[in-house]
Amino acid sequence: MANNDPNSYRALHRPRSEFASRQEYLEHELSIMSPRRWRINLPLRDYRFEAEDWVPAMAATIGKIVMVAAIVAAFAAPLGLPDAFVIENARYEMLIAAILFVVLFSGILIPTANLAGTHGPLIPLVPIIVASGGHPMALGIMIGVLGFTLGVFRGGSLLARLTSDGVCGGLLLFLGFVGITSQIKNLYTWADGFDMGYLAFTVILATIIMYAYLEHLGKRWLAIPLGSVLAAVIAFTLGAPFEFTTEPGLPNLNPAYWWGEDTGWKLGLPELHHFIAVAPFAVLAVAMWSPDFLGHRAFQHLNYPKNAKNVVMNIDDTMCVAxxxxxxxxxxxxxxxxxxxxxxxxxxxxxxxPIPAGAILTGLLCIIAAVWGYPMDLAIWPPVLSVALIVGVYLPLLEAGMQMTREGKTAQSAAIVIFSSSLVNPVFGWSLTVLLDNIGIIGDKERGRKMSNIDRWIIPTFVFIVLCTIMAGVGMFPGIPAIFESFNALH
Structure with a gap:
């Protein structure tokens, strides 16, 4: 039995008092955990709750409110649906994620799968999807089917294995820099809207000083809660406008209401032509998962001890759960x-x-925020939102990218992926640089020679051609009209 196993987590756990520092205790916890895939994992027996688990839980809840609302709003705007619909559907989505998936899967059944969040890079494409005749249900089902197929056949792990540290580090640098600049721009746009541009400068400067001091203390994991509170206090003190508008309550929980012809989305159920219209976007969405997942797993490799392999995020499990x-x-x-x-x-x-303890707390906070309502208003308030994303996601992305590109060989690949990502998008940059890196044109040439021909150039070439065809079809290449739209116009 697990309780008598000398190598079980319960048997190997030692109290905090036996360690010289908090960091040593946390690293020991990571090294002794052995999550049970597709079996029930329980607190105390398989893991413990620690104070640090509240940090990712709070950050995830803030991010979830923002990202889900952005996705729903992107669909709702071209369909002519009001803001009240956006808030209600976002609250509904948070309950679905928290109750059915965050707690059940990442917290209990598959603790090696990261939580299923929101596909932020796809938000700019949503209006194009709607204009192309896409249907939200058709898109969601196709993404789910394609992603599950890739996960079951371990396609995610294959793509991760083919991506070098240089390519992955370059992606992190690109995403981190673009994210920081966009959030600073958003904060200035918000402050300039009521003639208080200096407020944005003050919030950002205070955030920089706070983050640097936390780095000095080795407490960088506190950046999100402290940064959010700091931004809110400064904005309130300087007189920035804010009010609570979302009242407590439950959204409509009836699927028939949401997919009715005269209620909810007012679209009815999708038909065959809806699935055809969203097919290229669904393939693109799933293809964008690999670089995204790689970047996320890189943080665990950089911050976990080397013997904590059992708790590192499994890309295929994450794909299946998502x-x-x-x-x-x-x-x-x-x-x-x-x-x-x-x-x-x-x-x-x-x-x-590790993933499971914070996942359960995240589910709890998401339920509270969705039912209570008021926290949603505070989380999407621009100063809180922007600072949370900067210190919680984008600055760490930059730091991780720099750590992965210290050597000259990796720096070559990183430079090319940044260059090509700037030309089109991260999917193009990733797929092109993986091809160039594996065949030995750039990067570590010895790495390519150790690979089979299939891994070295056949798979990367196939992936690059497929993705370029799809991106050209939906009009993602600058200055080139969408091929699919041109084809439809001719017919």
Whole structure:
């Protein structure tokens, strides 16, 4: 029995008082855990709750409110649906994620799977999807089916294995820099809206000083809660406008309401032509998972001890859970596009905590925020939102990218992936640089020689051609009209 196993977590656990520092205790916890895949994992027997688990839980809840609301709003705007619909559907999505997936899967059944979050990079494409005749349910089902297929056949692990540290580090640098600049721009736009541009400068400067001091103390994992509180206090003190508008309550829980012809989305159920319209976008969404998942797992490798391999995020498990969450959430009436939950896994890795304990706390906070209502208003308030994303996601992305690209060989690949990502997007940059890196044109040439021909150039070439065809079809290459739209116009 597990209780008598001398190598079990319960047998190997030692109290905090036996360690010289808190960090040593947390690293020992990570090294002795042996999560049970597709079996029940319980607190005290398989893991423990620690104070540090509240940090990723709070960061994930803030990020979830923001990202889900952004996805729903992107669908709702071209369909002419009001803001009240956006809030209600976002609250519904949070309950679906928390009750059915965050706690059940990542917290209990598959603690090696990161939480199923929101596919932020796809938000700009949503209006194009709607304009192309896409249907939210058709898109969600196709993404779920494609993602589950890739996860079951371990396609995610294969793509991760083919991606070098240089390519992965370059992606982190690109995403981190773009994210920081966009959030600073958003904060200035917000402050300039009521002629208080200096407020944005003050909040950002205070955040920089706070983050630097936390780095000095070795307490960087506190950046999200402290940064959010600091931003809110400064904004309130300087007179920034804010009010609570979302009242406590439950959203409509009836899927028939959401997919009715005269209620909810007012679209009815999708037909065959809806699935055809969203097919290229679904393939693109799933293809974008690999670089996203790689970046998230990199934080665990950089912050966990080397003997903590059992608790590192499994890419294929994460793909399967995200796919299942996608299909179930869509069928029930939500519009969320699923992916790995970055605002959870990044601060969790920095705080040296495994996935399951914080996942349960995240589910609890999401339920409270969705039912209570008022926390949603505070989480999407621009100063709180921007600072939380900067210190919780984008700054750590930059730091991790720099750590992975210290050597000259990795720096070559990183430079090319940043260059090509700037030209089109991270999917193009990742797929092109993986091809160039593996065949030995750039990066570590010895690495490519040790690979089989299939891994070295056949798979990377196939992936690059497929992704370029899809991106050209939906009009993602600058200055080049969408091929699929041109084809439809001719017919």
């Amino acid at each position: 796919s299942a969450r996608q299909v179930v959430g869509t069928v029930l009436g939500g519009a969320n596009i699923a992916s790995s939950w970055g605002t959870y896994i990044v601060p969790a890795a920095i705080a040296k905590r």
